[in-house]
Each structure stands twice: as structure tokens, then as C-alpha cells.
Amino acid sequence: MTRPDTGDRFDDDDYPAYTVGSAAEMIGATPAFLRALGQAQLIEPRRSEGGHRRYSRYQLRLAARARDLVDEGTSIEAACRIIVLEDQLEEAQRINEELRATDPPTE
Structure with missing residues (x-):
């Protein structure tokens, strides 16, 4: 029996590995809370x-x-909006740092 290559899955933050029950337990919430986050469009589980x-x-x-x-x-709803804005800010800062590293200012 040949096993699929799972090496990348262990390091993949986007791999959908957790059921609603185990996910809720891991974060100390209820499955209903996770469903509410889905309804608020913060996360969309696969x-x-x-x-x-x-x-x-x-x-x-x-x-x-x-x-x-x-x-x-x-x-x-407010928590979801805050998280989206934090995520956007983090991405903008990352891009800014990359741009500064590739194109240093000239004097």
C-alpha cells in the first residue's frame, strides 16, 4: 500500500486538518462560535x-x-472587523519591508 506524501501537510498552515469539534476544543470555544465566525465571514472552513x-x-x-x-x-461582528484590519495592516507592513529591502533609498 502506497501512502500519499504528507510531509508538506504538517507544515502547511492552510491545510484543513481539524474538525469543528477538535477546532473548538483547541481554542476553548464552542462549535457554535466557530459557525458564527463563518457566518460573519471571518473564516470559511473547507x-x-x-x-x-x-x-x-x-x-x-x-x-x-x-x-x-x-x-x-x-x-x-466588531471582533471580525478588527481581525481583518489587523491582517491587512500586517500584510501592508510586510510588503513595505520587502520594498524597502529591494529598493534602498538613495541620497
Whole structure:
């Protein structure tokens, strides 16, 4: 029996490895909370062949951040917006650093 090459999956933050139950347990939330994040369009889990939700490590980090914000009293909708803006800012800063590294200022 030949096994598929799974080496890349262990390091892939986007690989949908976690069921809704295990994902909820990992972040200390309920499956309903994860579904609410999906309805708020923060995360969109992939579906298994059987139609079950599967979450990636990246999605779980976002969900854990949302849980922290909600635990502090922020609404789910506001928490999701904050996380999207934080993610956009992080990406803009990364791009800015790359551009500075490839095109140093001239004097």
C-alpha cells in the first residue's frame, strides 16, 4: 500500500486538518462560535468529502483571536472587523519591508 506524501501537510498552515469539534476544543470555544465566525465571514472552513467542516491552523489562530476579543466584551461582528484590519495592516507592513529591502533609498 502506497501512502500519499504528507510531509508538506504538517507544515502547511492552510491545510484543513481539524474538525469543528477538535477546532473548538483547541481554542476553548464552542462549535457554535466557530459557525458564527463563518457566518460573519471571518473564516470559511473547507468541507470534507462528507460535507463536514474542516479548519486550518491559520483559521484557528484567527478564531482564537476572535474568542479573545469577544471574551473582552467585543461583539463578534466588531471582533471580525478588527481581525481583518489587523491582517491587512500586517500584510501592508510586510510588503513595505520587502520594498524597502529591494529598493534602498538613495541620497
